[in-house]
């Protein structure tokens with residue numbers, strides 16, 4: 114359909130998450146072009162070739178381009194991108210935490226150079242800290258930098274709850290806020306959660322609520338343990354592609370994302386998982402949900418912890 118597709122999305126990193134995100138974006142058939150990059154010779158080009166050859170069968174016209182990037186090298190291939198997804202990962206990041214910061218910092222400098230008007234969606238971990246780093250390096254307005262974190266966590270909570278109660282996932286309305294770390298800074302807003310409009314707290318015992326919360330907090334780790342290598346990529350790419358689509362469509366979609374918060378929820382100057390109205394300019398505004406006093410206190414504590422982690426990440430990049 115002429116005129117149906119528009120815009121270029123660049124996905125940096127063609128590993129499990131990056132390639133799956135590229136596939137989901139391409140198959141949605143609303144973008145003109147997806148640009149996929151990786152530092153491994155041939156990887157992004159090979160995936161692009163393969164994806165393009167699936168077009169006649171799956172039925173999409175979006176073009177996928179693959180490009181090799183050199184570490185610290187130029188990234189002119191992303192020049193026309195309106196949205197840039199950072200899905201690059203460093204294998205030994207646990208041993209060398211500064212390596213991921215430096216790698217993402219280098220990518221962000223390239224984004225600022227070649228796509229100065231883009232909206233950045235960070236997927237790479239630690240996502241909350243790297244989202245703050247992306248903003249610091251690019252100097253972009255904060256609303257144009259966001260991260261994929263609590264959308265996936267909210268989806269995990271909905272899935273586990275629906276399974277426990279034997280209802281469809283769509284019946285469960287629950288928002289996770291805070292961080293994407295596997296600890297108490299990842300907070301389910303149980304006070305406002307509903308199933309078919311019925312308060313979740315009236316359907317589940319406190320013990321069940323605690324069990325579900327713990328399962329969501331270790332959700333990513335459980336997937337990794339079973340896979341043996343690598344991390345979640347089906348759900349992570351689904352969440353990322355959903356965010357990109359909301360930005361592209363500019364249709365007033367509200368999703369839980371890692372966004373810059375300065376005043377909302379009584380919290381200042383930190384990237385935090387919160388519901389946000391998304392659009393072409395990124396985060397159009399943070400949406401404030403009513404919180405219980407316990408949730409408000411937990412979020413304030415999470416914000417302090419996250420601010421410290423984000424500052425540390427930015428310091429590591431500067432070293």
Ligand SMILES: NC(=O)c1ccc[n+]([C@@H]2O[C@H](COP(=O)([O-])OP(=O)(O)OC[C@H]3O[C@@H](n4cnc5c(N)ncnc54)[C@H](O)[C@@H]3O)[C@@H](O)[C@H]2O)c1
Nearest residue numbers: 126128129130131151152200201202236237238240261349
């Ligand atoms: N936020 C989330 O919810 C979430 C969920 C899952 C994974 N992740 C994170 O996403 C990242 C990617 O995960 P994955 O499973 O795809 O990892 P992966 O190891 O499969 O892929 C990472 C890819 O990045 C490439 N890369 C490294 N440096 C690059 C650079 N400078 N430019 C372009 N590409 C580069 C690597 O060559 C590799 O192909 C990791 O940091 C992971 O922890 C986040």
